[in-house]
Amino acid sequence: MTHILRIETSIKGEASVSRKLTDRVVSRLTASHAGATVTTRDLAPGVPQIDGSWMSAVYTPAGSRTPDQAKIAGYSDALLDEVKAADVLVIALPVYNFGLPAQLKSWIDHLARKGETFNYTETGPVGLLKNKRAIVALSSDGTKMGSEIDFASGYLRHMLGFFGITDVEFVAADQMVFDPEATLTRAEAEIDRLAA
Template sequence: MKKVLVLNSSLNGENGNSTKLTNTFVSQLTEKDQVTITQRDLSSNAIAHLTQTEMAAWMTDANERSDEQKALAAISDELIGELNDNDLIVIGMPMYNFGIPSTFKAWIDRIARAGITFKYTEQGAVGLVENKKVVVLAARGGVYQGSDIDTQTKYLKDVLGFVGMTDVDFIYAEGLAMPGAEQSLEAAQENIKKFVAAL
C-alpha cells in the first residue's frame, strides 16, 4: 500500500487552485490504488517562523532539553517523521510574489536539519531523505514556466534535492488570472490523470 503525504499552503483553503489540483490528484490516485493519505494544510495550521530558540533546541542533547526545548524540538521531529513515513509527497504550490508561501518555507525550515535529513561531507552536502517521489502541483495567476522569473521551480528542486528528494515532477496550471483560465485548469487536470496512471 502506497503512503501519500499531501501538503497544501493556499491562503484560499479548499477554494485555492493549488488545493483543487491536489484534490484531483488524490481522487485519481484513490480510484487507481489502495493508498493511505495524510493531509497537512500549512495555511490553516500554520507553523511559526523558525527562531534561534527553536534551532538551539535541536542542537541540545535530547536528555538535557528543558520542557520548552522539548516542545520546540517536537515540532520538527513530527514533521520529519511524517515525511519519512510516506512514499509519495504531493505538494499543492501557489505562487505568491514569484515565490513559495511563507508557510511552506516554515515547513522547509523544520524538515531541513543537519545530521537528520542532510549531512555535510568533504564533497559537500548529502541528502538523507531517500526513496521519495515528489510531485508539485503549481498554480499561478500568470505564465512563468521556463522563464527566468520562475525562481519557484528552481528553488523547490534545489531545496528538496538538498535533503535527498531528487525525484521531483511538476504539473503546472498557469494563467489562472488571465483569459483561458478554465482551459488551463482542465489541461492540468488531464496531466494529473496521465501522471497518476503512470505511477
C-alpha cells in the same frame, strides 16, 4: 503499502486552485494503489519560523531539553517524521509574489536539519531522504512556471533534491489570469497522465 503525505499551503481555502489539483493527484494515487494511506498537513494557518530557540531546541538531545525546547522540537520533529514516513509527497505550490508561500518556506526550514535530511561530506552535501517521489501542484495567476520570474518551482525542486528527493514532477496551472478554464483543464489532463 504506499503512504502519501499531502502538504497544503494555499490561504484561499476551497477557492484554491492548488487544492483542486492536489485533490485530483491524491485521488489518482489512491485509486491506483490499493490500501494507500494519506496524511494531510495543512500549512495555511501558518508555520512558526525557525529562530535561535528552534536551533537550540532541535540540536539539544531529547533527554536534556527544557519543557520549552521539548515543545519547539516536538512540533518540528512531527513535520520531519511525516516526511520520513511518506513514500510520496503531494505538495501544493501556489505562487505568491513570484515565490513560495511563507508557510511552505518555513516548513522547508524545519526540515533542513543536518543529520536528519542531509549531511555534508568531502564531496559535498548528500540528501538522506532517498527513494521518495514528490508531485508538486503549482498554480499562479500571472507567473509562467520555469520563466525568469518564477522563483518558486526551481527553489522547491532544489531543496527536495538537497534532501535526497530527486523524483520530482510538476503539474502546473500557471498564468490562470489569462484563460483560467483552459489552464485548469490542461493541468487536470497532466495529472491524468501521471504514472501512478
